[in-house]
Amino acid sequence: MIESTATELLALQAAGKASAAEIADAFLAAYRDREPKLKSFVSLDEAAVRAQAAAVDAKRKAGQPLGKLAGVPVAVKDVLCTKGVATTCSSKVLVNFVPPYDAHVVERLRAEDAVLFGKTNMDEFAMGSSTENSAFQVTRNPWDTARIPGGSSGGAAACVAGCQAPLSLGTDTGGSIRQPAALCGIVGIKPTYGRVSRYGLIAFASSLDQVGPFAHDVTDSALLLEAISGHDRRDSTCVNEPVPDYRKALNEPVKGLKIGVPREFFDKGLDGEVESAVRDALKEYQKQGAMLVDVSLPHSKYALAAYYIVAPAEASSNLARFDGMHYGHRTKEKTDLIGTYAKSRGEAFGKEVQRRIMIGTYVLSSGYADKYYHKALKVRRLVKKDYDDALAQCDVVMGPTTPTAAFRAGEKSDDPLAMYLSDVYTVSCNLAGIPGLSVPCGFTKTGLPIGLQLLGRPFDEEKLLRIARMYEAATDWHTRRPKV
C-alpha cells in the first residue's frame, strides 16, 4: 500500500478496496517505522490524521461529493502556515509559532478532501540545499541514509521517496523542489511564478518563491499541481489565468517536439554519470521523434551570482519582521528596544540564515546597492532574455537538475559557497519566473537517483507535464522504491 501512487490510492477507494482510514493507518505505520532513520518530519499529529481520514470515509458513505485528493495523505513543508498547527520553518525563531490561518494551498488541500499528513523538515527558512540547516534535525536520503536528501524541501522529498506519504508540498526559491526531487528519485515541479498563491507561505525571497508538488510520478504531480493552482486575490502576484485539466491530455505525446539543449548545462563541474544519464534521456526523446536543438543561455554562468545577491537581499528585508515583538523568539535578557531586536535575532537565527541576512543587508546598503543589487537585477533581465530567446526556438529546454547525485551529510556544511554551487542549474528558472520540473532519469553505479530537468515557457505547465510523461512512459525509474 505505502508504495502506491496517489492515483492508485484514489482508485482503491473508488473500488471499495481500501478506506481512507486504512490508507492513513498504513502510512502512519510507515511514518513510525521509518522516521527514526529518515527524520523527514518536524511534527505529525496522528490523531488529527485519523480524524481527517475518518471524515472522508464518512463523506463517501453518505454519498457526498468528494474532492480530487479524497483520502490521500499529503505532507506539507513546515514553511506553509497551517491553522492551529505549529509552523516552524525549522527555526528556533518560530519554534512555538501557531498560525491563526491556513496558507492558500493548505485551504486548497482541505477543499479537495486531502488528509494533511504532518509538517516536513527543511533548511531553516528554506535557505540551503541539504536540509542540514534545520535547527532541529538532519533529514536523510532514503536511497542512502549517509547522504542528504537535498534541500531546502528535503523532508518533503524524503517522505515521498521513502514512502511515508504519497504526496507532499514543497517550495522552490532557487531549486528547493527540483534539486531534492532529483536527489531522491521523484518528480518535483516549480510552477511558473504567479501560478500558485504564496498567501501563507512564510516568505524567503518574494520575487522567486513558488509552492509546488512532490510525487512518485508525473500523473500524481499533475493531480496535485491542479489542486493548488489558481487565482487568489490575497497574493497580488498570483495571476488570474485559467487552470487547465493537467491530466486530460497527459498521455498524448507532443508532436514535432523540439528540445533545446543548452551547451552551458553540460560544462565543467557536471558529474560524468549524471551527464550520461541525461544524454540517454535525450536519446530516448529522439527515439520518439523529438528533435534536439542546440541552444545557448549565454548568461547562465552569471545566474548563480545574481541569485546569491537577489535572494539574500529580499530575505534580509523579509526576515526583518522576526524582531521578537509580535510573534517568534524574544530574548530573555533585559535590554532596550533595539537591543531586544538584536539579541533575539542573534540568539535564534541559525548560521546560514544570519549569513544571508548579512549579505542581503550589505548588498542593499548605501554605497553598495548599485554595485551589487541593481547590477544583479540587470543580469536577471539578461538571464530571462536568454530563456525567452531559447524557448522561441524550442518547446522545452532540458538538462541535468543537479551537477552531482546526493552528497554525504557534512560534506559541504562548512563551505557555504560549495553548497551554493549545487543550485547551479536550478536558480536561473526562478530568476526568469518560468516553470521547471525534475523527473527521474536513472541511477549512479552506487544506486543514487539522477534527475532530468525540463524548463518551459511561462504558464506552459500542461505541455511540460506531457513532455515529462513521454519519457516516463518509456522508462521505469519512477516505479523503483528504496529499501529503507
Next chain:
Amino acid sequence: MSLTLDQVRKVATLARLELPEADLVRMQSQLSAILDYVAQLDELNTDGVEPLAHPLPLQNVFRPDVPVPSLSPDEALQNAPKREKGSDYFSVPAVFDTDEPVSH
C-alpha cells in the same frame, strides 16, 4: 573583495544581529568569499539594460474596496511573546528612554 571586521560589525548593526565576536570573525572570511564570487558580475557590460525586479509584467494590482473579516484581537495576539495583562496590546520594551523628553 574582502571585508574588514569593522565593516562586518557595521552590517551586523544594520541587520539588527547581535553576534559573538568569534561569529563575526568567521563571517568576515565567509562573506568575503561570497562577495568575491558574486563580483564576477562585473565582467558583464550591463549598460542600458533595464533592471528586472520581478518576473511578471504586472503593475498596480487592485482589489475591490470591500471590507472583509480580519483576525480577532485574540487571534492576532495568540503568538505574542508578551501580552499586556488584561488588554489587547503587545507588550514590548520601552521605545524611548523615559528620562529624556519625547520629541515629535
